[in-house]
Amino acid sequence: MSHKLSHLEQLESEAIFIFREAVEQFENPVILFSGGKDSITLVHLAHKAFFPAKIPFPLLHIDTGHNFPETLEFRDELAKRYNVKLDIGYVQDSINRGTAVEEKGLNPSRNTLQSITLLEKLEEGKYDAAFGGGRRDEEKARAKERFFSHRDEFGQWDPKNQRPELWNLFNGKKAQGESFRVFPISNWTEMDVWQYIKKENIALPSIYFSHERSIVNRGGVLLAESPYNTLLPGEKYEKQIIRYRTLGCMTITGAIYSDADTLDKVIEEVAAARETERGNRADDKRSEAAMEDRKKQGYF
Amino acid sequence: METNGYLDMDLLRFTTAGSVDDGKSTLIGRLMYDTKSIFEDQLQAIEKSSEKRGDENLNLALLTDGLKAEREQGITIDVAYRYFATPKRKFIIADTPGHIQYTRNMVTGASTANLAIILIDARNGMIEQTCRHSFIASLLGIKHIVVCVNKMDLVNFSEESFEKIKASYIDFSKTLNVPDIHFIPISALKGDNVVDASKSMSWYTGSTLLQTLENVQIISDFNFTDARFPVQRVIRPQSDLYPDFRGFAGRVEGGIFRPGDEVTVLPSGISTKIKAIYQEKVELKEAFSPMSVCITLENNIDISRGDMLVKSDNQPKVDQEVELMLCWLNDKKMTPKGKYLLKHTSNEAKCVVKEVAYKVDINNLNKIEGDFEVSKNDIVKITLKSAKPLFFDSYKKNRTTGCLILIDEFSNETVAAGMIL
Numbered sequence: 001m002s003h004k005l006s007h008l009e010q011l012e013s014e015a016i017f018i019f020r021e022a023v024e025q026f027e028n029p030v031i032l033f034s035g036g037k038d039s040i041t042l043v044h045l046a047h048k049a050f051f052p053a054k055i056p057f058p059l060l061h062i063d064t065g066h067n068f069p070e071t072l073e074f075r076d077e078l079a080k081r082y083n084v085k086l087d088i089g090y091v092q093d094s095i096n097r098g099t100a101v102e103e104k105g106l107n108p109s110r111n112t113l114q115s116i117t118l119l120e121k122l123e124e125g126k127y128d129a130a131f132g133g134g135r136r137d138e139e140k141a142r143a144k145e146r147f148f149s150h151r152d153e154f155g156q157w158d159p160k161n162q163r164p165e166l167w168n169l170f171n172g173k174k175a176q177g178e179s180f181r182v183f184p185i186s187n188w189t190e191m192d193v194w195q196y197i198k199k200e201n202i203a204l205p206s207i208y209f210s211h212e213r214s215i216v217n218r219g220g221v222l223l224a225e226s227p228y229n230t231l232l233p234g235e236k237y238e239k240q241i242i243r244y245r246t247l248g249c250m251t252i253t254g255a256i257y258s259d260a261d262t263l264d265k266v267i268e269e270v271a272a273a274r275e276t277e278r279g280n281r282a283d284d285k286r287s288e289a290a291m292e293d294r295k296k297q298g299y300f
Numbered sequence: 301m302e303t304n305g306y307l308d309m310d311l312l313r314f315t316t317a318g319s320v321d322d323g324k325s326t327l328i329g330r331l332m333y334d335t336k337s338i339f340e341d342q343l344q345a346i347e348k349s350s351e352k353r354g355d356e357n358l359n360l361a362l363l364t365d366g367l368k369a370e371r372e373q374g375i376t377i378d379v380a381y382r383y384f385a386t387p388k389r390k391f392i393i394a395d396t397p398g399h400i401q402y403t404r405n406m407v408t409g410a411s412t413a414n415l416a417i418i419l420i421d422a423r424n425g426m427i428e429q430t431c432r433h434s435f436i437a438s439l440l441g442i443k444h445i446v447v448c449v450n451k452m453d454l455v456n457f458s459e460e461s462f463e464k465i466k467a468s469y470i471d472f473s474k475t476l477n478v479p480d481i482h483f484i485p486i487s488a489l490k491g492d493n494v495v496d497a498s499k500s501m502s503w504y505t506g507s508t509l510l511q512t513l514e515n516v517q518i519i520s521d522f523n524f525t526d527a528r529f530p531v532q533r534v535i536r537p538q539s540d541l542y543p544d545f546r547g548f549a550g551r552v553e554g555g556i557f558r559p560g561d562e563v564t565v566l567p568s569g570i571s572t573k574i575k576a577i578y579q580e581k582v583e584l585k586e587a588f589s590p591m592s593v594c595i596t597l598e599n600n601i602d603i604s605r606g607d608m609l610v611k612s613d614n615q616p617k618v619d620q621e622v623e624l625m626l627c628w629l630n631d632k633k634m635t636p637k638g639k640y641l642l643k644h645t646s647n648e649a650k651c652v653v654k655e656v657a658y659k660v661d662i663n664n665l666n667k668i669e670g671d672f673e674v675s676k677n678d679i680v681k682i683t684l685k686s687a688k689p690l691f692f693d694s695y696k697k698n699r700t701t702g703c704l705i706l707i708d709e710f711s712n713e714t715v716a717a718g719m720i721l
């Protein structure tokens with residue numbers, strides 16, 4: 001027998017190690033569940049980390065109210081399948097309370113408002129650690145993120161003042177009111193996630209695969225028809241064969257033209273892809289430092 | 301070896317070191333660019349930034365210089381992790397800044413690396429920083445160093461320049477504890493010998509940097525002899541399906557464990573046998589490093605987080621006093637005879653700095669004795685006394701059971717990293 005682990009086996013082992021470590025070091029952790037493939041993979045890994053016990057923490061979903069219906073359906077089914085508690089924070093509640101203010105304009109995005117609802121929910125649930133599916137390869141600002149990422153009592157990230165992280169020794173010590181974000185799949189790339197999904201046969205929401213949908217092409221971003229999107233003068237919806245590489249709000253998540261209707265075809269497409277997955281999200285394009293600025297404010 | 305493509309790819313973690321402007325960021329950008337790991341939109345973004353800065357060429361360094369502050373100042377200020385893959389291997393790069401005051405970053409990046417790339421500017425040859433970085437790599441237990449003599453284009457691709465630098469490094473490296481050292485003449489800017497063989501240096505017949513990274517043998521760096529299993533968590537479902545299940549979750553940090561093996565539990569010293577080893581539902585015939593598994597035992601013994609399972613015939617040292625090399629990481633100086641919290645495997649204990657023997661001048665490895673303060677980026681030899689026994693190996697023997705960190709209990713910050721002697 002060869003005593004060598006493949007890259008996926010090593011990444012899996014590392015993620016499981018992080019989950020177990022965090023559960024021991026924090027009192028009340030939670031998985032931040034976005035509904036996308038990364039957080040679905042996280043739930044799968046958490047299940048493996050604690051089996052045959054069930055996942056010892058709930059899922060937290062921040063619902064912008066602008067989600068794809070397929071995402072919500074899948075979320076509820078997944079929570080049932082793993083027998084895990086699902087906590088939901090509604091951006092609409094924050095808007096009603098007046099703690100969040102809807103963007104002005106014709107097609108407001110609630111993406112930035114998510115941070116507000118998230119911080120409110122973390123405080124309300126007294127969650128002291130939130131697992132996220134963030135990967136360091138996703139975006140420049142994430143490349144320096146730690147596995148255990150410290151947040152001050154306002155939920156803010158200070159990139160200049162991160163704790164050094166050495167070997168596999170993770171320091172989750174914190175003062176009252178402070179919290180952590182924990183990223184078990186920090187070292188995975190988009191390709192690793194897809195390969196792992198195939199290896200482990202993990203179920204995904206249908207919209208990751210090619211399907212027909214009514215969309216409008218707005219400045220290169222293919223936006224789905226939805227009650228949250230108002231057409232600009234001259235625009236019209238058209239039926240197209242598309243799929244999604246990431247899942248977020250319907251108002252900002254762009255589809256890609258694709259006929260990849262199986263996992264193998266998706267992986268082939270990812271391998272040949274010429275744009276990073278965040279490239280088709282309207283929010284990161286706003287400025288080059290967009291992600292870093294949002295992270296500082298408490299965004300994942 | 302399986303032929304099934306990506307499922308059998310290997311993983312290599314490496315770190316890059318060099319002083320400011322030696323070309324680290326450019327080199328990493330080059331590796332990613334030439335292995336087609338850069339996407340169209342990332343490329344567009346750096347093209348735009350290059351233009352804005354008034355750079356002459358496409359500035360590949362901008363790919364890795366991630367945070368706003370450093371983009372503005374044009375320097376790397378914290379460890380950044382980068383990824384690329386070839387059909388053979390996935391690579392994780394810890395890009396560490398070269399500034400003198402950033403020893404702590406290099407120590408951090410090197411702590412998880414299998415290999416270190418040390419950059420030398422062909423015009424300058426070996427400098428103090430080169431010694432410093434090599435020493436840190438050696439101290440952190442890195443077994444493979446690739447010395448890249450960069451900016452060969454600025455010395456007319458001269459073989460003589462390269463050979464001179466190589467000879468002086470070989471001479472210096474006798475003081476190091478690194479068994480495998482490679483030398484490659486490159487131009488990160490032009491791409492020579494990074495991914496593609498150089499057309500301007502036909503005198504060099506060795507591997508390119510990428511070939512070297514793909515082929516370095518790292519399997520023998522893992523310890524398959526000394527079986528160590530720090531318990532992270534006790535798994536007790538207490539469910540209808542598993543009413544009496546009691547498993548010990550953790551990661552194998554050395555050696556090989558098999559069902560039926562006689563193991564001793566530390567610190568209690570009680571012995572029993574391994575009943576089964578699980579990865580989720582799958583029962584394994586054996587588990588080795590770095591597998592995360594769940595182990596069940598024949599007898600019902602009281603075991604908790606921080607305990608360690610070891611093979612009864614090969615046990616680690618058990619002691620409350622440890623001698624170690626320590627790198628101080630924090631702005632706040634070490635408190636003489638100070639009390640700290642230490643983390644070692646899944647164990648945690650209060651400890652006190654009993655003695656500081658000497659400081660190492662990391663430019664020449666000389667010992668500095670006498671009175672001194674221990675401040676950020678210092679490397680010192682100390683003795684710690686822990687409030688409870690630790691189970692450990694020397695760092696040389698096992699990088700996981702031989703390392704620890706110190707935490708300041710007031711600020712909660714990680715203030716030091718230690719390697720047990």
Ligand SMILES: Nc1nc2c(ncn2[C@@H]2O[C@H](COP(=O)(O)OP(=O)(O)O)[C@@H](O)[C@H]2O)c(=O)[nH]1
Pocket residue numbers: 318319320321322323324325326327361376398450451452453454486487488489490
């Ligand atoms: N001529 C030449 N210049 C280089 C080479 N590699 C890097 N440089 C330049 O050296 C400067 C510093 O490079 P950078 O990658 O930022 O260095 P770092 O500080 O080590 O990350 C930049 O102006 C690069 O364009 C090379 O091989 N040849």
Ligand SMILES: [Mg+2]
Pocket residue numbers: 324325326361365375376
């Ligand atoms: Mg740099």
